[in-house]
Amino acid sequence: MSIPLDSATELLRLQAAGELSAVQITQAALDRIAATEPQISAFTHRADEAAIAAAEKIDRDRSAGLPLGPLAGIPVAVKDVLCTRDMPTTCSSKMLAGYHSPYDATVVARLRQAGAVLVGKTNMDEFAMGASTETSAMGVTGNPWDPSRTPGGSSGGAAAVVAAGNCPLSLGSDTGGSIRQPAAFCSLTGMKPTYGRVSRYGLVAFASSLDQVGPMAWTVEDAALLLQVISGFDPADSTSLDESVPNFASDVAATDVRGLRIGVLRDSLDQEGLEPEVRRAVLEAIDVYRSAGAEIVDVSLPHSHYWVPTYYVIAPCEASSNLSRYDGAHYGYRAAISDAEAAERGPLLATYCKSRDEGFGAEVKRRIMLGTYALSTGYYDAYYLKALKVRRLIRGDFDAAFAQADVLLGPVTPSAAFRLGEKTDDPLQMYLCDLFTVGANLAGIPAVSLPAGFTAEGLPLGVQLQAPPLQEARLIRAGAAFQKLTTHHAQRPTL
Amino acid sequence: MSRLDTEHQVETIIGLEVHVQLRTQTKLFCRCSTEFGAPPNTQTCPVCLGLPGALPVINEHAIELAIRTGLALNCEIPPLTKWDRKQYFYPDLPKGYQISQFDLPICADGFLEITDPADDTHTRRIPLVRAHLEEDAGKSMHDEAAGISDTRIDLNRCGTPLLEIVTQPAMRSAAEARAFLSELKLLLTHLGVSDCEMQEGSLRVDANVNLHIEADGKEIATPIVEIKNMNSFRAVERAIEYEVRRQYIDWEDTGETIEDRAKQTRGWDDAAEATFAQREKEESADYRYFPDPDLLPVRLPRERIEAAQATLGELPAATRQRLQSQYDIKAYDADVIVNQGPAMIAYFETTAETAGDGRRASAWMQQDVMRSLKESDWEIGTFPIPAIDLGRLLRKVDAGELDNARARDVFQYMLENDTDAEGAIEALGIVAVDAGEIEALCRELLEANPKVVEQVRGGKEQAIGALIGQAKKKNPNANPQQVKETCLRMIREG
Numbered sequence: 001m002s003i004p005l006d007s008a009t010e011l012l013r014l015q016a017a018g019e020l021s022a023v024q025i026t027q028a029a030l031d032r033i034a035a036t037e038p039q040i041s042a043f044t045h046r047a048d049e050a051a052i053a054a055a056e057k058i059d060r061d062r063s064a065g066l067p068l069g070p071l072a073g074i075p076v077a078v079k080d081v082l083c084t085r086d087m088p089t090t091c092s093s094k095m096l097a098g099y100h101s102p103y104d105a106t107v108v109a110r111l112r113q114a115g116a117v118l119v120g121k122t123n124m125d126e127f128a129m130g131a132s133t134e135t136s137a138m139g140v141t142g143n144p145w146d147p148s149r150t151p152g153g154s155s156g157g158a159a160a161v162v163a164a165g166n167c168p169l170s171l172g173s174d175t176g177g178s179i180r181q182p183a184a185f186c187s188l189t190g191m192k193p194t195y196g197r198v199s200r201y202g203l204v205a206f207a208s209s210l211d212q213v214g215p216m217a218w219t220v221e222d223a224a225l226l227l228q229v230i231s232g233f234d235p236a237d238s239t240s241l242d243e244s245v246p247n248f249a250s251d252v253a254a255t256d257v258r259g260l261r262i263g264v265l266r267d268s269l270d271q272e273g274l275e276p277e278v279r280r281a282v283l284e285a286i287d288v289y290r291s292a293g294a295e296i297v298d299v300s301l302p303h304s305h306y307w308v309p310t311y312y313v314i315a316p317c318e319a320s321s322n323l324s325r326y327d328g329a330h331y332g333y334r335a336a337i338s339d340a341e342a343a344e345r346g347p348l349l350a351t352y353c354k355s356r357d358e359g360f361g362a363e364v365k366r367r368i369m370l371g372t373y374a375l376s377t378g379y380y381d382a383y384y385l386k387a388l389k390v391r392r393l394i395r396g397d398f399d400a401a402f403a404q405a406d407v408l409l410g411p412v413t414p415s416a417a418f419r420l421g422e423k424t425d426d427p428l429q430m431y432l433c434d435l436f437t438v439g440a441n442l443a444g445i446p447a448v449s450l451p452a453g454f455t456a457e458g459l460p461l462g463v464q465l466q467a468p469p470l471q472e473a474r475l476i477r478a479g480a481a482f483q484k485l486t487t488h489h490a491q492r493p494t495l
Numbered sequence: 496m497s498r499l500d501t502e503h504q505v506e507t508i509i510g511l512e513v514h515v516q517l518r519t520q521t522k523l524f525c526r527c528s529t530e531f532g533a534p535p536n537t538q539t540c541p542v543c544l545g546l547p548g549a550l551p552v553i554n555e556h557a558i559e560l561a562i563r564t565g566l567a568l569n570c571e572i573p574p575l576t577k578w579d580r581k582q583y584f585y586p587d588l589p590k591g592y593q594i595s596q597f598d599l600p601i602c603a604d605g606f607l608e609i610t611d612p613a614d615d616t617h618t619r620r621i622p623l624v625r626a627h628l629e630e631d632a633g634k635s636m637h638d639e640a641a642g643i644s645d646t647r648i649d650l651n652r653c654g655t656p657l658l659e660i661v662t663q664p665a666m667r668s669a670a671e672a673r674a675f676l677s678e679l680k681l682l683l684t685h686l687g688v689s690d691c692e693m694q695e696g697s698l699r700v701d702a703n704v705n706l707h708i709e710a711d712g713k714e715i716a717t718p719i720v721e722i723k724n725m726n727s728f729r730a731v732e733r734a735i736e737y738e739v740r741r742q743y744i745d746w747e748d749t750g751e752t753i754e755d756r757a758k759q760t761r762g763w764d765d766a767a768e769a770t771f772a773q774r775e776k777e778e779s780a781d782y783r784y785f786p787d788p789d790l791l792p793v794r795l796p797r798e799r800i801e802a803a804q805a806t807l808g809e810l811p812a813a814t815r816q817r818l819q820s821q822y823d824i825k826a827y828d829a830d831v832i833v834n835q836g837p838a839m840i841a842y843f844e845t846t847a848e849t850a851g852d853g854r855r856a857s858a859w860m861q862q863d864v865m866r867s868l869k870e871s872d873w874e875i876g877t878f879p880i881p882a883i884d885l886g887r888l889l890r891k892v893d894a895g896e897l898d899n900a901r902a903r904d905v906f907q908y909m910l911e912n913d914t915d916a917e918g919a920i921e922a923l924g925i926v927a928v929d930a931g932e933i934e935a936l937c938r939e940l941l942e943a944n945p946k947v948v949e950q951v952r953g954g955k956e957q958a959i960g961a962l963i964g965q966a967k968k969k970n971p972n973a974n975p976q977q978v979k980e981t982c983l984r985m986i987r988e989g
Binding site: 082083099101103200203204207209323325352372375377 | 788
């Protein structure tokens with residue numbers, strides 16, 4: 001039988017019915033990975049042996065009648081920004097090439113406990129800084145829908161492996177859109193949960209006040225399954241929220257949207273740079289909801305034109321600090337210095353400078369410099385402090401919008417997946433990929449990207465739903481309803 | 496105002512920054528042990544090693560200790576305090592930043608009252624700017640033996656909770672700075688918030704020093720120097736004294752004032768008894784402080800602060816006052832006792848209560864007890880004579896049963912033989928001598944020493960002293976005072 005590597009729900013059912021074993025599923029996933037990797041290069045590390053061993057244990061436990069976790073036997077790939085004690089954790093950076101974390105990130109530990117079979121680590125923009133996975137030091141990842149195009153970023157690898165049918169689920173991280181944008185580019189469902197809903201312990205920090213781990217899958221149903229496992233309070237993360245987690249499965253089943261107030265972000269639809277096909281997809285999604293009985297209201301977020309500038313102050317500031325630890329002294333890349341270099345600056349400073357110069361890529365260095373500058377004496381008030389104030393206004397906008405609407409609907413990205421190399425020389429163009437997604441990070445609210453159709457060229461398009469803090473369930477209901485009414489999420493690339 | 500040997504009036508200006516290690520079981524942001532002396536890098540985890548992905552979680556006990564300290568230092572404890580990152584590169588700082596507190600420290604303002612070293616009947620109030628919590632860095636060990644330069648890093652100390660206490664530049668002499676530190680140590684050890692061991696690094700002092708010199712009718716300030724690397728209170732005092740001289744001479748030589756030169760850091764070399772230039776502050780890093788996004792601000796509700804206040808108990812300054820009034824002792828004496836810490840205070844109070852005479856108890860504490868402690872290197876907690884036994888001994892002195900000299904013999908015997916006063920008196924064969932016996936003794940002495948009798952009659956009363964020595968020889972139990980009085984009476988009565 002063919003093994004449905006595109007559906008965790010189906011794989012769970014088939015295992016429970018005794019029609020498939022975890023080892024069969026895992027072997028199929030590993031075979032598929034081996035077949036598609038030459039075209040998309042989505043993994044930074046493949047854990048074939050460990051995966052088979054984990055699957056064998058699941059099968060043994062099952063036959064012994066032991067209790068099994070909610071993801072038992074499901075192959076899952078993990079973005080290489082999450083610490084794993086049995087695989088390297090590189091953040092796709094030369095700085096951390098070969099680095100092994102002595103501990104598992106909380107979400108990774110929860111995956112293991114849930115019985116998930118970890119098949120490997122996925123490629124990403126270096127330290128999650130980028131929107132195309134091209135800043136990776138571990139090579140370029142192709143989009144399974146068109147390998148000459150980007151899968152998006154920074155969680156490009158995590159999107160590509162699901163879209164390529166390698167495994168049904170993956171974990172990404174989203175600081176400014178890094179789950180939602182690749183999901184849109186690959187026709188997946190990708191959710192950034194509420195800030196604090198999912199533990200950041202073991203997520204290598206890019207911008208601590210914005211980073212959040214989230215699920216990627218074909219369907220809302222599968223994404224909810226993974227979200228359920230990773231959500232919840234973690235005492236090891238002081239910013240994690242001590243709030244109960246609802247049972248998302250019931251929200252997947254509750255797909256009646258009658259009376260649901262959907263706020264349409266009109267301003268974003270008139271945004272310069274928004275491609276007509278993306279606009280059309282959003283308008284069609286509005287029609288889908290309207291015809292299903294949802295109430296459509298227009299809302300505006302008056303400070304949305306400040307999102308990107310605010311984001312590109314706060315994120316680099318935090319990044320410049322978070323990445324200070326990579327200094328060549330304790331772990332990671334250390335450059336060899338010549339006697340002349342040592343004599344010129346002293347051995348310590350020479351080691352710092354050269355290690356960081358050689359260990360980090362251009363985009364990471366650009367952001368470290370931006371952040372260092374903005375935090376410097378004399379600039380702090382004008383940049384960082386100002387950005388924090390604007391951030392409060394942005395949150396206020398969302399609060400006001402959610403007084404009128406239950407969820408907000410709009411675009412995820414200005415365009416469909418662009419060609420590899422198309423924007424690598426133009427950081428500003430690359431930053432504009434975050435135009436519609438950074439608001440949710442700045443406001444700390446949950447947001448999901450849903451498959452919403454295709455361009456004339458056959459490239460995936462997405463729409464974004466945003467909800468008030470801790471209302472992931474609302475996104476799941478509205479998202480599952482959309483997928484009941486549409487078939488975009490059921491399309492598969494021919495890879 | 497201290498005067499150098501100069502025609503100018505010179506005022507020394509001193510401010511201190513004191514880093515105190517708080518006595519928590521575990522570190523400030525992880526649950527690694529803070530115990531001193533473990534093998535290098537054995538008390539570490541991903542958090543204090545600053546490994547990728549690790550996150551800090553605040554140690555509530557450190558907050559509690561900081562609040563207690565702040566309250567004891569008369570500080571304001573704000574309703575909200577937060578964490579900031581202080582950023583600089585150094586190998587013993589594995590995250591590349593130190594989690595500290597920048598603009599909302601846990602303790603603000605405040606003061607510590609010290610006894611004026613120039614006049615022990617006066618107190619001086621040293622105002623405090625702030626006290627904030629921060630994590631310690633690791634330790635770099637530079638090994639330049641055998642011509643190779645090698646630095647090794649021990650991160651055990653990394654993440655240990657520190658409270659940095661910053662004074663106003665309010666001290667005016669090295670002795671005053673030392674008095675401040677002694678009083679601070681007394682207070683903190685009394686509260687149990689820190690061990691304050693300079694040798695172990697649980698108390699570290701940086702001193703900011705400069706001079707205000709009156710010359711040509713104007714006041715001139717010399718450049719500020721921050722002195723580091725002092726490993727004892729004595730070193731602090733000597734380093735400041737040295738720096739005062741050095742700055743004065745430097746000013747005479749160069750005429751440089753505070754406008755001409757940025758703050759300079761100088762280290763103290765204990766062996767050379769000199770400070771030496773380390774680095775100029777002007778080229779030091781911009782720390783780029785910003786709020787740590789990994790930690791939430793800490794809310795400190797009124798009730799929590801009031802509860803902490805209630806646990807403080809009597810603080811040393813109040814104890815000094817109370818001892819003076821309750822036991823009728825002098826300020827200096829109360830100072831000496833209180834400065835020895837809680838165990839000494841308790842010992843004194845029990846002794847004084849039992850003896851029924853605070854002054855006598857105080858005198859014995861300071862002379863006999865403290866001398867014995869010093870000689871035998873004992874702590875008061877393990878002193879062989881229980882306070883109650885010493886009190887009983889002193890009660891006998893008070894009742895005239897023993898003179899001071901005999902009491903000292905008893906004290907010495909008690910010290911060496913683990914016995915109480917009664918046992919010692921018995922063992923030493925000390926018996927009370929009744930009045931009849933004394934009269935007989937005195938009559939015998941007067942008859943044998945007509946010359947002395949004559950001298951006394953001639954107005955030289957102190958000649959009687961010769962008889963007291965003889966009386967002691969004939970009967971060691973005879974009370975000298977009683978002998979003296981009886982002899983004088985008998986001479987008068989003819």
